[in-house]
Amino acid sequence: MKIIKKINYTYKKEKILNQVTLNLKKEEVDKLGITQTDNKLVFSFKNNIIKVWKGEILTDERKETNEKLIELIRNYSIKFNKAGKYMSYKLVIPIPVIVALNYPKEVELSFTKEQEMIVEVKKEGIKLKKAKVITMKINKGGTGKSFLTVQLGAGLASVGKKVLILTSDSQNNILDYTYSDLKRPEFDGGLKEFVKGREGEILKLRDNLFYIPLESPNFTKNFIRDFPIFLEKEKEKYDYILIDSTPTEKLDKVFVKCSDEIIIPCLATKVSVQGAINVVNEIQEIEKETNKKIKINSIVVNMFENIKEHKDYLEKLTNILENKDILFPVPIKKLSLIETLLGKGKTIWESEAKILQETQETMIEIIKNI
Incomplete structure (x- = not known):
């Protein structure tokens, strides 16, 4: 009994x-x-x-x-x-x-x-389905991690999925991509307060899309230790948790270990392509270390221009990924309209311009592969 x-x-x-x-x-x-x-x-x-x-x-x-x-x-x-x-x-x-x-x-x-x-x-009492954790990762800045995080989050939210965005970027560029300068919200406490077991602020970016801002760039050993505990609790509340990860070695590794999938944004340049390949190798090492399968959802070339250097490195990356089970969608082109939308704090889903159709299709392909 x-x-x-x-x-x-x-x-x-x-x-x-x-x-x-x-x-x-x-x-x-x-x-x-x-x-x-x-x-x-x-x-x-x-x-x-x-x-x-x-x-x-x-x-x-x-x-x-x-x-x-x-x-x-x-x-x-x-x-x-x-x-x-x-x-x-x-x-x-x-x-x-x-x-x-x-x-x-x-x-x-x-x-x-x-x-x-x-x-x-x-x-x-057991919750059968928890949020899938997806991290944007590359050990180089300026590749569009925050941009991709926002667009993917907004895309998932638009089809009724409840999404939480986290970041290790204390500049909180996520807010720049979702609010105009005059409406950018202030906050008192964020991710660090939550990880300590206290109450921080959760900002609503769009319907079904939420964001926990970060207060400062200094991460203690206690934060790194307790972050996975905090994340497990949050997984009960959302369908997807997206992490906009900056190159902070110890914390970045914790993010990866907690992730179900990784999306690698890069540019069509020598340094960035090598950085993407390094991430693939790093994920494989972490899989061996943790005995956990971490899916590399996709490598996404961002801000692509129709110039010889970009076309050459796109071809090189295509050849490298030919026999790998990694999605490699059509590159996201560098468009002035995207820059205009970002400046207004709008997403690519909030415009009906035909020039954005290819970018939206690339995002949809990534979402379908999640």
């Missing part, structure tokens, strides 16, 4: 998660065969199932992948608390375990063996 239990979350004043507990009854503690003086248990977490049994192990073990806990086994004990003549019994659940379980509200408790308790997330 399975017993439904509510998970108790307690927070510090700054809204940072402090402790997670599961209240037990005396008869449940008795089934574990423990008392306040004989309180030696083993706590195990594997395959999203918690098991607790009477006993003791010699060494703790912990296993993570992509900076997320997947296995844990350690010595443990139940908390016995007495208030007057009443005794309470609490199982404290490690926060990394709760993060791995996606912060459930309720669990199912059962006893299948003598002195062993099993805790599972209620099946109906």
